[in-house]
Amino acid sequence: MILITGSSGQLGHALVTLCTARGIEFKAVARPEFDFEHPETVAACFEAARPDMVINAAAYTAVDKAETEHAAAVAGNHLGPLALARLCEEAGIPFIHVSTDYVFDGNKAAPYMETDPTGPTGIYGVTKRDGEEAILASGANAVILRTAWVYAAHGKNFARTMLTAGRKMPVLRVVGDQRGTPTAAVDLATAILAIAETLDAGWDEKYRGIFHATGAGETTWYGFACAIFEEATKLGYAAPEVQAINTADWPTPTRRPPDSRLDCSKLTETFGVTLPDWRVSLPGVVRGLLAHDTAG
Numbered sequence: 001m002i003l004i005t006g007s008s009g010q011l012g013h014a015l016v017t018l019c020t021a022r023g024i025e026f027k028a029v030a031r032p033e034f035d036f037e038h039p040e041t042v043a044a045c046f047e048a049a050r051p052d053m054v055i056n057a058a059a060y061t062a063v064d065k066a067e068t069e070h071a072a073a074v075a076g077n078h079l080g081p082l083a084l085a086r087l088c089e090e091a092g093i094p095f096i097h098v099s100t101d102y103v104f105d106g107n108k109a110a111p112y113m114e115t116d117p118t119g120p121t122g123i124y125g126v127t128k129r130d131g132e133e134a135i136l137a138s139g140a141n142a143v144i145l146r147t148a149w150v151y152a153a154h155g156k157n158f159a160r161t162m163l164t165a166g167r168k169m170p171v172l173r174v175v176g177d178q179r180g181t182p183t184a185a186v187d188l189a190t191a192i193l194a195i196a197e198t199l200d201a202g203w204d205e206k207y208r209g210i211f212h213a214t215g216a217g218e219t220t221w222y223g224f225a226c227a228i229f230e231e232a233t234k235l236g237y238a239a240p241e242v243q244a245i246n247t248a249d250w251p252t253p254t255r256r257p258p259d260s261r262l263d264c265s266k267l268t269e270t271f272g273v274t275l276p277d278w279r280v281s282l283p284g285v286v287r288g289l290l291a292h293d294t295a296g
Contacts, residue, residue: 002026002196003051005034005084006058010155011098014189015057024193027051034058036080037072046087053196054088055096056081059128063102064253066124077127082134089140094199096192099210101148101180103129106257113263114146114210122254132210141203143195145188145213145267148260149224152185153288160289162225163232166240176222176244180260181214184281188213191273198271206270212262215278220244227279231286 002019006012007028019026027049032038034045036058046054060066060076081097088095102125103118120126135142151157165172191213199207219227222244229239247256268274 003049003054004028005056010152010185012057013154014185037075053094063124067253073127078131081131085135085138085140095140095142097144099146100128101260106259111261111263144210148214149182162228171241173243173245174222174225176220182278183215187275194273211267212264214262215275217277231283
């Protein structure tokens, strides 16, 4: 049985949906029942579930707020996941944890390998990096997946923000000098369950460590926005004009990596898992977002 934490988020929701459809036994938990800021809930949920594997999709993800909510970010991205990893280590079960491209500064100008030095530029990235290191040091049979630009038809994300803003404003200004890869939550969830199936067949030391897991291909936030509206117009959405701007024109409390592309070849080589090109999954997610917002 798999314990899925953070089930109310976009990745957790996708995992629950897929497990339900496939008949995979799971227990899903989220706040307030499971809350990294309240360590006693972590232990209680683990003991109640008695899982054979844990997939941690829970995290503190408010990138800019992390600069002023340091304690909450540390709890959600470092100390909380570490406590969960230790429980898995004590129980002798695998632990799949999700991390982020924000552990890098984005200055490499080429896709990052898992072995590249980290250099987070904000508290969010620092706490995610510290969480990675602590989990690996815990001795748990841990698979850490760094991903990026996650979006879905469920939850808060860039695609929903664009579609919502596009209904209100005739012109949108979107950053065009930050490069990365959009990752559909359903694709990441599919990859995670494929990894889980491999782990369930038996542990191998080559599985321990960090792997990059994003959609294939690359774009900018501006390019992503244009692609979202291109798909939406096919469904009758009246798209706004989209203008590309520079990062300097859109200041934020946390500096974003200018180029956070991740090389995912290690994931393919080790687990035989490759996420689809980001363009492949976009139409279905946009369709889901528009259907959900119309129904709502």
